[in-house]
Amino acid sequence: MNNIIDVKNLSVLFGGFKAVNDISFDVKKGEIFGFLGANGAGKTTTIRVLCGILKPSSGKVVLEGKDVTKSIQILKNKIGYMSQKSTLYKDLTIAENITFSGRLYNMDDGKIEKRQKELFDFIGLKENVSKIAGSLPLGIKQMVALCATVIHDPEIIFLDEPTAGVDPKTRERFWELIKNMASSGKTVFVTTHYMDEASYCNRIVLMDKGSIIDFDCPDNLKTKYFKQKPVEIKFKDNLVQNKIMKEFENQNAGYGYIFADTLRFFVNNKTNFENIISEYKKDLTVTQTEATLEDVFLKALQRENKK
Numbered sequence: 313m314n315n316i317i318d319v320k321n322l323s324v325l326f327g328g329f330k331a332v333n334d335i336s337f338d339v340k341k342g343e344i345f346g347f348l349g350a351n352g353a354g355k356t357t358t359i360r361v362l363c364g365i366l367k368p369s370s371g372k373v374v375l376e377g378k379d380v381t382k383s384i385q386i387l388k389n390k391i392g393y394m395s396q397k398s399t400l401y402k403d404l405t406i407a408e409n410i411t412f413s414g415r416l417y418n419m420d421d422g423k424i425e426k427r428q429k430e431l432f433d434f435i436g437l438k439e440n441v442s443k444i445a446g447s448l449p450l451g452i453k454q455m456v457a458l459c460a461t462v463i464h465d466p467e468i469i470f471l472d473e474p475t476a477g478v479d480p481k482t483r484e485r486f487w488e489l490i491k492n493m494a495s496s497g498k499t500v501f502v503t504t505h506y507m508d509e510a511s512y513c514n515r516i517v518l519m520d521k522g523s524i525i526d527f528d529c530p531d532n533l534k535t536k537y538f539k540q541k542p543v544e545i546k547f548k549d550n551l552v553q554n555k556i557m558k559e560f561e562n563q564n565a566g567y568g569y570i571f572a573d574t575l576r577f578f579v580n581n582k583t584n585f586e587n588i589i590s591e592y593k594k595d596l597t598v599t600q601t602e603a604t605l606e607d608v609f610l611k612a613l614q615r616e617n618k619k
């Protein structure tokens with residue numbers, strides 16, 4: 313099989329608390345693999361085990377055919393890890409940060425400079441490399457941290473919320489680099505809270521309180537949770553909106569969330585829903601829409617909490 317990572321029955325306990333609870337999954341070579349979950353779900357803890365930083369309480373993690381708990385020294389050059397908090401040294405310049413990272417992997421300075429230029433050119437980073445890292449805006453900081461993480465051209469790249477707090481334009485550039493690395497055969501393991509980013513992943517693990525609640529590609533997850541596509545409803549005014557939402561509730565027509573002036577609605581009972589819509593057709597407009605990964609995540613959590 314072309315699995316580059318195999319995780320079997322992994323658990324991590326901190327004292328009596330199970331931060332990771334018996335999870336199993338595989339990651340294929342060259343895929344962008346997403347880890348999604350609310351705060352405290354166990355994403356960072358899992359990454360730390362996969363990188364060999366943290367010993368699991370039980371279970372097995374195999375990376376490129378080797379047990380990480382025994383072979384982390386051999387695997388070191390194959391892994392790049394960008395931790396959740398910025399990994400740059402604030403009082404060093406951009407160039408010094410990159411050089412430091414490259415030297416840790418025994419790269420000579422000429423090679424480091426060449427690779428840095430390639431990465432910066434690709435990402436469109438024109439920042440003066442003699443700037444102090446601590447003074448950079450967050451988006452630039454994270455891009456420099458990513459370049460430092462992949463300076464030694466690792467096979468597997470672990471990125472723990474690399475774009476948290478970064479503006480949308482910079483996130484887009486960031487993801488261009490991630491996609492490019494994956495298309496050149498690198499494996500990218502990424503955690504994120506941004507659902508638009510999750511849709512770039514080939515497969516996604518949904519985590520909650522240490523357990524995997526689902527695991528598949530984005531399209532399969534969407535069709536699994538939503539046989540019927542959601543609709544968006546705009547109302548003539550707030551009064552009408554409240555009245556109709558009450559009707560939906562009374563007749564168990566479905567459920568929804570209000571975003572600004574639009575109700576995102578998931579139909580449970582088609583007949584009741586259509587009856588209400590036709591009764592109030594002068595007061596609203598309905599548009600068919602697609603399920604998003606955010607919808608999937610919320611529904612998966614709901615199901616999990618009902619268990």
Ligand SMILES: Nc1ncnc2c1ncn2[C@@H]1O[C@H](COP(=O)(O)OP(=O)(O)OP(=O)(O)O)[C@@H](O)[C@H]1O
Pocket residue numbers: 326331349350351352353354355356357358396
């Ligand atoms: N060293 C530790 N000692 C004790 N508890 C810990 C330790 N590290 C993590 N935890 C706890 O384990 C749980 C999982 O933490 P983890 O950092 O893996 O979550 P996460 O999914 O990365 O969350 P976030 O989205 O906030 O980054 C949390 O409840 C956290 O408080």
Ligand SMILES: [Mg+2]
Pocket residue numbers: 355356357396472
């Ligand atoms: Mg985390």
